[in-house]
Amino acid sequence: MIRSIPLVLALSLSSALAWADGPPRIEVVGKAPVKIKAGGTAAFRLANTGGARLEISEIRVRTSEAMPAPAGFSVVQDEGLLEPLEPGQKRTVSVAFRPSGPHRAKQLFGHVEILSNDPAHRRIAVGVVTSKGSLLGDHMLSCITFVPLAGVLAIFLLFLVKRSSDRLCQIIAYVTTAISLALSIWLVIQYDPGFGRADGNAGMQFIEHSVWVAGFNIEYFLGVDGISVTMVLLTAIISFVGVIVSTSVTRQVPGYYAMYLLLVTGMFGVFVSLDFFLFYVFWEVMLLPMYFLIGIWGGPRKEYAAIKFFLYTLAGSVLMLLALILLYYNSEPTYLVDGRAAQHTFSMVEMMLNSYDQLGLTVAGVSMTRLCWVFLFIGFAIKVPMFPFHTWLPDAHVEAPTAISVILAGVLLKMGTYGMMRINFAILPEATQWAASAMAVFGVINIIYGAFCAMAQEDLKKLVAYSSVSHMGFCLLGLSALTPQGMNGAVLQMFNHGTITAMLFTLVGVVYDRAHTREIGKFGGLASEMPLYTAFVGLAFMASLGLPGLSGFISEALVFLGSFPVWPVATIIAITGVIITAAYHLWALQRVFLGKFNESWRKSHALEATGGKFPEMNLRELASLAPLAAIVIVLGFYPLPILNLIGTGLEDLRQMVVSADHAAVARAGSSALDLLAAGPR
Amino acid sequence: MPAQSVADLRFIYPELVLAGAIFAILFFDLAGRGDRSRGCATIALAGLVGAGVLAARDFLLCRGAHPAIEPHAIFSGLLAFDPFAAGMKVFFAMACALIVVFSIPTEEAGGGSAKGRGAGEFYGLFLCIVLGLYLMAGARNLLMLYLSLELVSVISFVMAGFRTEDHKSGEAALKYVIFGGASSGVMLYGMSWLFGATGSLDLGEIAAALATTDSKAAVFVGVLGVLAGFGYKISAVPFHMWAPDVYEGAPTAITAFLSVGPKAAGFAMMLRFFTQALGANAEVVPLDLPWPLVGGILAAVTMTVGNLTALGQNNVKRMLAYSSVAHAGYILMGFSVFDDLGMRSMLFYITVYCFMNLGAFLVVMAVAERTGSERIEAFRGLGRRAPLLAAAMAIFLFSLTGLPPMAGFIGKFYLFVALLEKGGTGYALLAVIGALNSVVALFYYARVLKAMYLRNAAEPEAEGPVPVRPLYGATLAALVVPTVVLGLYWMPVFALVGESLNFAR
Incomplete structure (x- = not known):
């Protein structure tokens, strides 16, 4: 503001002759932003508080080809709308929002721009937002995100008044995650899968948008598109299942659930934030509970695993922080949601409109966009985890308690690939094209290297951990292809891998609870002892190795279909990874469940209570596994619900990346949805 | 001139109140009977609150409250009356009042000993340091700069050695004296070069003389010498060697004070010296001297050395000493930028650092x-013996690491913003070094976290709950709340900090 004063002075001096009583001054009367109801109209008043006649040249809805305003949002062209305003005069401007088109926007977060001859404010904006006036109608995503945090506060308050019994804390955890799950399912039902960028609001739904720190242009901006709504659903399912699995925790239970629920809030927050600063805050908030959850409730080497996880992730996120600041300072002027002018922006949606590459900036001789891309990518790749940043994962998984392994593999790893899509791909499309081949190579290394490592493991949990490294490689490969099938496959793989590994870790937890060991070599012939358990493990292993008819197959197949036309050699190598994957799964299955039962277990200490027999899964364990198994089977036969959900948002994203390259190579292949629609159902 | 000086007295009410409180403590200590520690502490607290309120009034006055007073030089140019000095004084009053509350019944303040001896000396000397800090904040003449700095240093030596029966305390004091003497010698020497090159001791006149002088080398050498003095106060590498021993040996309340008070005052002086005498924040730096480079190297070395040495420490006070060295390095990143945003982010970081470090x-x-x-x-x-205390410590440590949603993150964020907004390879490199340093810092802060939460007490008998006095509880709450709130809503404080960056010409 201070910097602009001399400019304003100079301008007003130069026109002092024309304006004897000072220049015209445009002002918007009333509260910002203007509230409007879908299907209705709203009005705001313009006033001329200056000393000369105010000429208004245009009043228009802010819209552009890259980010169109929702159809049906218009300024009512009253008679005399553009008449000049004499000093002291006021005029009412009406805006209407009558949603139209095939996919009607239920919400509106737009701006009306007014162009006038006010020398200080040639162009001002008035924010226009819809509000349903109900808590869930307006703040659905906030509710999903912060209900678990309310649970944290409840546990803390109970602790202060010394009423925090273990049972009560567990109930709080059940209730809050169940509410989030119910709301997420409701969210998915309400979500309009066909709604895309072309329909307005940058393709986002369930938007919440208000100013958080006006002085630094930070906004509280939440919203979901197809990719994030899928991830929200996954997070809700996994975190609820995680509470069921958490029953095995017996030490410091109130603290455990407080940290667990804080983690859940952080995860939801990452997937729904559309303001980069807010995203970063949630991203970091997740670190603290994770450190304690591994460090306090973990296995023998928990301290090492916890600090390793913490250091790796923090190293990635400080680089992300630098990229965040660079992107902020090179963003173009825009408006905050209430119409205030902002010199720069943290809004990811606005950042997508900037063409950073065309600024041509360099840092140390390297293109700024590429540097930012690499910084961000390292930050996300550590989370994925991508070779060579993956070494924290086996340690963290092995030491973490079962429920935390479930969360870690089920949701946290997906944040890496989600971040790549939401930020690297959407904001820096040119650099994404530049780096796509490297991504593919790293993806293939992940697949092969992870699979070989998994084969060498004696610890069942470590085997599953390395299988995660391998399977997340499919996501990287699919994303790098930038084809519809590849990217759909990648996001579907994120969802499927989330459910499958959650199952696998829960299953490992089941046997560990009984035998107090996970060493593959010590088992054998378990199938005769625990047939139901064996069936579940068999299902999960088959899904993980990509057996047709189970969910893992669909996503892997889509990834290969999508990446083959673009990276044929890489894809062929990656497909050999599937064979290794099948090998280590089947080999482990054989060693643990088939063959002769290891009779030394009969006299084992661990099984004293049950007289040397492995007890079958109990109801609680069944309750945590059955929903996941159902999802795996259903999505194996009928993946369309998830693909439909992802489709439009992902295609918009893909178009953004691909069309950034003006000499775009025409890529073969029809959309993944067509492909599946053509096949037999 | 004397008449003018007498009239100028009305601009130093805060200092006068402090001086009055010092005398009051001395008389009370002489005249009172029995345990006088609480009485002395109360007087000190009252003096600090009074000084703080008056300084806040000065701040409002120079900001244009009625009747507005233009920022100007007082006492023939020795001191400044401006928002910057007033703002720093409010800050010192706040921090020092907290430290007085900390120190109330501890051994070294006399509360625990038989006859309550030493309380008068402790609080009297403490207020003398605060007076020194106030003068440091206002000094705008090389002589005054040196005198106020020495006032703080000399009394700090005494305070560091306050536990006369403790060898470590004595050793700390002696080291402090030797390092202090050496660096103030270098500083004086640097000042003499500056005086030789410009012919004046007044910061404003030095600036005017620099515009015409061509003795670039002399000025450079002079300023480097002066920097040694500042570096000693802010414990920047290579003038940091005293810090660990002094921090470990001194009574903890004094350690807490040394890590915040003199450091902030050192930075305040540095800001005033570089903006007023050298015009380092101007678009065109006089004589084209490479201050950003000097500041950048100093920052990079200070934070790296501080963090790496902190890794191996087993004494938490010693570890926090090295961490405070590292934090000086972070703040120096803002110094290397030296534009408006850079200075603002420095001051904001100092404010935030005060809360988390004292905590x-x-x-x-x-x-x-x-x-x-x-x-x-x-x-x-x-974590089990005193859950709330441990939780508070965890919050402070996370904030010191710079993790959101704590205030330390916002502080660090603005420092990075200042660097990256300025642009250029050097600044980007410094930002990367700073970012990686936060990761290193996490490692040693996490050692405390690990001890608190992941380990059981060493001996079974130490496993019982640790009671916390209500006074500590209240003070802790007073420090935790800003550490968290400033991480979520910091704009008002940031704006205040911006307004205080206004120097008397």
């Missing part, structure tokens, strides 16, 4: 009071 020291004190040890082992199992 960490307060927890160390509370733990040491119960367990008699300041080693990391004493923190074992604290």
Whole structure:
């Protein structure tokens, strides 16, 4: 503001002759932003508080080809709308929002721009937002995100008044995650899968948008598109299942659930934030509970695993922080949601409109966009985890308690690939094209290297951990292809891998609870002892190795279909990874469940209570596994619900990346949805 | 001139109140009977609150409250009356009042000893340092700069050696004296070069003379010498060697004070010196001297050395000493930018740092009071023995690391913003070094976290709950709340900091 004063002075001096009583001054009367109801109209008043006649040249809805305003949002062209305003005069401007088109926007977060001859404010904006006036109608995503945090506060308050019994804390955890799950399912039902960028609001739904720190242009901006709504659903399912699995925790239970629920809030927050600063805050908030959850409730080497996880992730996120600041300072002027002018922006949606590459900036001789891309990518790749940043994962998984392994593999790893899509791909499309081949190579290394490592493991949990490294490689490969099938496959793989590994870790937890060991070599012939358990493990292993008819197959197949036309050699190598994957799964299955039962277990200490027999899964364990198994089977036969959900948002994203390259190579292949629609159902 | 000086007295009410409080403590200590520590502390607290309120009034006055007073030089140019000095004074009053509250019944303040001896000296000397800090904040003449700095240093030597029966305390004091003497010698020498090159001691006149002088080398050498003095006060590498020993040896309340008060005052002086005498924040730096480079190297070396040495420390106070060296390095990143945003982010970081660092020291004190040890082992199992104390420590440590949603993150964020907004390879490199340093810092802060939460107490008998005095509880709350709130809503404070960056010409 201070910097602009001399400019304003100079301008007003130069026109002092024309304006004897000072220049015209445009002002918007009333509260910002203007509230409007879908299907209705709203009005705001313009006033001329200056000393000369105010000429208004245009009043228009802010819209552009890259980010169109929702159809049906218009300024009512009253008679005399553009008449000049004499000093002291006021005029009412009406805006209407009558949603139209095939996919009607239920919400509106737009701006009306007014162009006038006010020398200080040639162009001002008035924010226009819809509000349903109900808590869930307006703040659905906030509710999903912060209900678990309310649970944290409840546990803390109970602790202060010394009423925090273990049972009560567990109930709080059940209730809050169940509410989030119910709301997420409701969210998915309400979500309009066909709604895309072309329909307005940058393709986002369930938007919440208000100013958080006006002085630094930070906004509280939440919203979901197809990719994030899928991830929200996954997070809700996994975190609820995680509470069921958490029953095995017996030490410091109130603290455990407080940290667990804080983690859940952080995860939801990452997937729904559309303001980069807010995203970063949630991203970091997740670190603290994770450190304690591994460090306090973990296995023998928990301290090492916890600090390793913490250091790796923090190293990635400080680089992300630098990229965040660079992107902020090179963003173009825009408006905050209430119409205030902002010199720069943290809004990811606005950042997508900037063409950073065309600024041509360099840092140390390297293109700024590429540097930012690499910084961000390292930050996300550590989370994925991508070779060579993956070494924290086996340690963290092995030491973490079962429920935390479930969360870690089920949701946290997906944040890496989600971040790549939401930020690297959407904001820096040119650099994404530049780096796509490297991504593919790293993806293939992940697949092969992870699979070989998994084969060498004696610890069942470590085997599953390395299988995660391998399977997340499919996501990287699919994303790098930038084809519809590849990217759909990648996001579907994120969802499927989330459910499958959650199952696998829960299953490992089941046997560990009984035998107090996970060493593959010590088992054998378990199938005769625990047939139901064996069936579940068999299902999960088959899904993980990509057996047709189970969910893992669909996503892997889509990834290969999508990446083959673009990276044929890489894809062929990656497909050999599937064979290794099948090998280590089947080999482990054989060693643990088939063959002769290891009779030394009969006299084992661990099984004293049950007289040397492995007890079958109990109801609680069944309750945590059955929903996941159902999802795996259903999505194996009928993946369309998830693909439909992802489709439009992902295609918009893909178009953004691909069309950034003006000499775009025409890529073969029809959309993944067509492909599946053509096949037999 | 004397008449003018007498009239100028009305601009130093805060200092006068402090001086009055010092005398009041001395008389009370002489005349009173029995345990006088609480009485002395109350007087000190009253003096600090009074000085703080008056300084806040000055701040409002120079900001244009009625009747507005233009920022100007007072006492023939020796001191400045401006928002910057007033703002720093408010800050010092706040921080020092907290430290007085910390120190109330501890051994070194006399509360625990038989006849309550030493309380008068302790609080009297403490207020003398505060007076020195106030003068440092206002000094705008090389002589005044030196005198106020020495006032703070000399009394700090005494305070560091306050536990006369403790060898470590004595050793700390002696080291402090030697390093202090050496660096103030270098500083004086640098000042003499500056005086030789410009012919004046007044910062404003030096600036005017620099515009015409061509003795670039002399000015450069002179300023480097002066920087040694500042570097000693802010404990920047290579003038940091005293810090660990002094921090470990001094009474914890004094350590907490030394890590915040003189450091902030050193930075305040540095800001005033570089903006007023050298015009380093101007678009065109006079003589084209490479201050950004000097500041950048100093920052990079200071934070890296501070963090790497902190890694191996087992005494928490010593570890926090090295961490405070590292934090000086972070703040120096803002110095290397030296534009408006850079200075603002420095001041904001100092404010935030005050809360989180004092908080960490307060927890160390509370733990040491119960367990008699300041080693990391004493923190074992604290998460169960004193859950709230441990939670507060965790918040302070996370904030010191710079993790959101704590205030330390916002502070660091603005420092990075200042660097990256300025642009250029050097600044980007410095930002990367700073970012990686936060990761290193996490490692040693996490050692305390690990002891608190992941370990059980070393001996079974130490496993019992650790009671915390209500006074500590209240002070802790007063420090935790801003540490968290400033991480979520910091704009008003940031704006205030911006307004205080207004120097008397």
